[in-house]
Amino acid sequence: MSAGDPSRVGSYHIHTWGCQMNVHDSEKLAGVLEREGYVPATSEDDADVILLNTCSIREKASEKVFSELGRLRRLKRTNSNMLLGVCGCVAQQEGENIYKRAPYVDLVIGPRAIDSIGPALASIRDGGRGALRVTDTEYRSDSIRFPFDEIRRIGESRAKAFVTIIEGCNHRCTYCIVPTTRGREVYRPMADVLQEVRVLARKSVVEIEFLGQTVNAYRDSEGNTLAELLTATAAIDGIRRIRFTTSHPAQMTERLMDAMAAAQPTVCAYLHLPVQSGSSRVLRAMRRGYDRETYLAKIEALRSRIPGMLFGTDIIVGFPGETEDDFLQTITLLDEVQFDTVYSFAYSPRPGTRALELDDDLPPAGKHERLQRLQEHQKGIQAARMATWLGRSVEVLVEGRSKRNEERWTGRTVESRVVNFVGDSAPGRLEWVEITETTPFSLAGRVRASDLDRRRLAPI
Template identity: 40%
Template sequence: MPPKAYIRTYGCQMNEHDSNQMRGVLITEGYEFTDKPEEASLILLNTCSVRHSPENKVYSLLGTLRDHKLTNPELIIGVGGCVAQQEGEKILKREKAVDMVFGPDNFFKLPEMIAAVKKGARVCNTEWMERNRKIQNFVPEEWVERGHVDGIKAYLAITKGCNNMCTFCIVPFTRGREVSREAENILQEARSLVRRGAKEIWLLGQNVNSYQASPGYRFYQLLDDVSRIPGLERIRFTSPHPKDWNNALSDLMAERKIIANHLHLPFQAGSDRILHLMRRNHTLDEYLEKVKYLQRVVPGVELSADLIVGYPTETEEDFEQTLHCVKEAGFSQLFAFKYSPRPGTDAAALEDDVPREVKEERLARVMQLQRQLTEAQIQAYHGTIQEVLIDAAHPRLQHWMNGRTQGFRPISFHAPRHEIGDVVHVRVTAHEGHWLEGELAASEALTGVLAGQR
């Protein structure tokens, strides 16, 4: 019987992408995958240290896994990702059940690590790959043709690490300085993903739009080239940084229907003073100008953002600027969090002086505002026709399919003659929560309607 592996992923799409790469590495080692940790002989936790809660969850899960090891002494437990990079040997010392600790640069070495553990070693591998070059194919040549396609969707990492040093963020320390992959290496992987069924590719980077393979080949050129790959239906990318966003990118989104009408553009805080303290390198006006331009050239574009409330010294006035930004941008989704200091960041040296109740109250206010905006946006969807990429059969209703609109809204509709991967036009007729419901639109009516909506 082939050995079974279980991987639990915490955090962002980059971690999901890394877990997919780990799956690829383990498949070549003969592993099969299970979603039941108790069946596995190898358990990997791919961790995130951006916020406290995922880190705490990892340690509490490790406590449970300790018991599995008592009943299954052959079980190998590995901790990878950002917490592993940050904590290293400390995890081995704190949790005796853990056999291997490895950072985000080391998962291609899993076979050697597993072999060492089987010989009785406990392994810590958090070395950085060579970081003296800004351009580097950090996905080894032999893996370029083996990227993971999940149904019709695939993640594709184009940069690794980050040079921005936002004061609250641990990523530059856990993922290192930014490197960009060579363009041809990325395009080769993208073409291979499409050949193997990908209809939607997500370009990933901690700061995806600072990608630069040469002075004349930046994120714009890459997006342009990926958008011309035959057979690909949709491109998404995450996360761009506002300071590296420009109107030329908005124009490209307007010109290429294949680039989804959705931009996740983290703004973190509305007050220029707080933005400066956070070292974000842009002002609120600059942010809003870029957003307004995009909304002008891509009518109906959906925006989402990340936001922190209660950063050290944040006053009520500062916070009101945040509310102002949320209203002005008209986000469709907001990922808002209360500030908590992360050890090792510059902000951790500041006094965390906004009381917990104030942070909670601000978080509740901004989320209440977002709920109002979202509800109005969803109502406005009724009667519109949306281009939908079908990504799954409806789990309960026969002949119904699920998909995502260009703006990333989930939608269900009756489509007996369509299958996963088809792009269809759907008239929105109802919604439940944030989930839309619709019916296939008659094709002859489309041209005019869609032209009017865009």
């Protein structure tokens, strides 16, 4: 198949699991496919190419992918021309093993080889090997350009866009497989990032979210850090909001915190800062590179610079060796910090991680009991914090229709609060919403008045 030949291309469908990095990778996959002449399928059943963009963080991630492949095999039997591919972290982790266990898979694409999917599909369509592996595991330098970011496909909320600035992770937390699946850190030149942001701003994007497995470790070959990038991005005309995720506490420097404060209110007053445990002893076993006191000092330093700043976090309960006292220290950390969002998980071992060597003496039932206790405790904290928003008017960037109620719109405040509301609106608008209801997880209300400087949306 020649690239862009309309007589030979077809439609595609992408399943996406995992974090914002995977969501953005799916946008890039879609962009590459559309550059080659493919169009989005109306449904999975009608697709000529189905891609699974996978995540390896959660328990039994690979088995869930193979289960999904088994389901799609039946669909492939009814459409012999359909091509099936596995992308993302499970593709990188499993590699050739995917072909051994699922020989009907046509291609395997690692996270760092997204731009090769077009030639791979063309080769297969033209009679090449069906089991074509095009994963790429390492970059040869610590700096990399992502030219295919410019042709990614942006979702329904045209006012918001993800921008990758760093790939990989140099930390070696004992429970984590990410350094194996994503490799060591590589950084985009700041000039390239800013060029992309300017293009997005000209297309009426008003919110930028910088992405990386350890996004605040960013440092390009000229020495520019995330601090300089935030300052420069905030100065770009049209950019109203800047977010970045996911951060590591060890890289939350004074320089970065000062830059965040100086760029208020453009840099959003919300930060996702994974703590994983409230016990310094457990944090040492995890090799996180900080203790409880250091983490709390970072929170205090940020709140002193940016009053009213909100925080989210990740927590693992039942890590090998965690005692009841260790767990209770995590509970007291919730009380002390007053997180607004907590993603919590029961520990489960991952092949290839150092934690496999540790004595995991707490049975699964004990882990899940602690997880339930933690989630109930945090639910109470969130309910109380959310209740303080009742009656307030907040600016919301509209993302689209609510998945639970098509009569409502949904979006986020600058503090990352989810708001569902009724009234005249459209994706990408900035609306002022009066809050009339609260739950532990979201706010609800009605449009009070439209933002007076709402801009006309340009097609992307």
